[in-house]
Amino acid sequence: MAEVAETRPRLSLAQLFTIFFKAGCGFGGGLGVLALLQEQLVTLRRILPDKELMTLWSIGRLMPSGTMTAVAFAVGYRLCGFIGTVVALIAMIIPGFICVVVLTIAYGYLAHGAVLEYIDATLLPAALGIVWISAIRLGKPLFRVSLDIAFAMVACLLLLVTHVNPAVMLLIGGFAGAILLRGPSEKKGPQEGTKR
Amino acid sequence: MSFGQLLLVIFTYNLLTFGNGSAVLALLQHRLVDDGVLGLNQFLYAYALGRVTPGQNNLYLASIGYMVSGWLGALGTIVAIQLPGYLVIPVLKGYERVRHQRSVQGFIRGLTAASVGLMFAVAFNIGQEALTGLVPWIVFVASLALVFLAKRGLLAGMVGAAILGLGLKFILSI
Numbered sequence: 001m002a003e004v005a006e007t008r009p010r011l012s013l014a015q016l017f018t019i020f021f022k023a024g025c026g027f028g029g030g031l032g033v034l035a036l037l038q039e040q041l042v043t044l045r046r047i048l049p050d051k052e053l054m055t056l057w058s059i060g061r062l063m064p065s066g067t068m069t070a071v072a073f074a075v076g077y078r079l080c081g082f083i084g085t086v087v088a089l090i091a092m093i094i095p096g097f098i099c100v101v102v103l104t105i106a107y108g109y110l111a112h113g114a115v116l117e118y119i120d121a122t123l124l125p126a127a128l129g130i131v132w133i134s135a136i137r138l139g140k141p142l143f144r145v146s147l148d149i150a151f152a153m154v155a156c157l158l159l160l161v162t163h164v165n166p167a168v169m170l171l172i173g174g175f176a177g178a179i180l181l182r183g184p185s186e187k188k189g190p191q192e193g194t195k196r
Numbered sequence: 197m198s199f200g201q202l203l204l205v206i207f208t209y210n211l212l213t214f215g216n217g218s219a220v221l222a223l224l225q226h227r228l229v230d231d232g233v234l235g236l237n238q239f240l241y242a243y244a245l246g247r248v249t250p251g252q253n254n255l256y257l258a259s260i261g262y263m264v265s266g267w268l269g270a271l272g273t274i275v276a277i278q279l280p281g282y283l284v285i286p287v288l289k290g291y292e293r294v295r296h297q298r299s300v301q302g303f304i305r306g307l308t309a310a311s312v313g314l315m316f317a318v319a320f321n322i323g324q325e326a327l328t329g330l331v332p333w334i335v336f337v338a339s340l341a342l343v344f345l346a347k348r349g350l351l352a353g354m355v356g357a358a359i360l361g362l363g364l365k366f367i368l369s370i
Contacts, residue, residue, distance in 0.1 A: 124322070
């Protein structure tokens with residue numbers, strides 16, 4: 001990551017913690033977290049180009065951990081070195097971890113009540129909204145007539161129909177891309193534009 | 197089941213399935229429920245928590261850890277499932293060295309395109325689970341409207357729409 005280190009944006013550990021803590025408040029699973037992270041890193045603070053975040057997320061999907069864990073490690077390391085990985089991960093996990101453990105302690109009271117049903121009927125659809133927004137924003141560079149969008153559509157359909165392991169599907173997409181999509185995409189991202 | 201066994205089971209299953217949530221779930225159900233470590237209701241409750249709490253879905257494993265070994269179990273399981281994520285750092289370092297090769301650029305383009313497809317597939321699947329009635333649909337549309345039309349941030353849009361949904365559920369239940 002030598003090239004990246006040269007252009008590493010200045011960010012304090014406290015700022016890194018704040019970004020990932022906010023992201024960790026996202027509902028809707030990893031994509032909900034990604035949506036908030038994208039808003040913080042790409043839209044508001046312009047620390048990363050969206051294409052770079054999408055690449056990190058794609059590589060993160062191939063890691064044997066939660067995808068967002070790998071993204072937190074990658075972004076934390078890139079922005080603040082090794083300590084950044086620890087700070088980013090802890091910040092991202094705290095909101096969910098506390099909620100999960102508190103609700104587990106309350107198991108006796110909640111297991112047979114309607115509270116979870118209420119949460120399920122309200123928070124999940126609300127989170128779905130930001131999940132769709134995130135998918136649209138991050139997928140935006142692909143929304144043009146190209147082989148890339150064809151790849152995305154085929155992958156989406158296969159995942160919905162065959163329920164194949166997503167990591168396997170991504171690897172197939174990668175290897176097919178190495179054969180059919182050789183070279184950078186036509187629309188260069190800000191970071192790529194500065195490279196040789 | 198001892199604390200050490202719990203960590204070993206969760207670490208191994210997570211590693212073997214590449215973090216694939218449903219595959220881990222199936223394996224854990226077999227190991228924990230069928231072997232009598234947890235009741236089915238406890239197991240399903242823990243899984244449900246992963247859906248209704250913030251953060252990644254796999255945080256439900258903290259609930260299982262807590263049920264089996266208390267606070268130590270909750271913390272231990274979370275550490276066990278996160279650690280393999282550090283593999284991403286050497287992978288990215290390797291990627292930086294070869295990212296200018298055409299075949300690598302093609303691989304990343306294909307991987308990214310497939311990831312976008314995956315995101316829409318996941319969003320579609322969540323939609324099938326979440327949009328089960330009028331209130332969820334209203335909440336969903338409200339969250340989009342708050343973000344796009346009212347120009348609220350994502351978190352504000354989500355919380356605002358959820359509060360609207362809670363209000364509607366409450367009114368409809370009277």
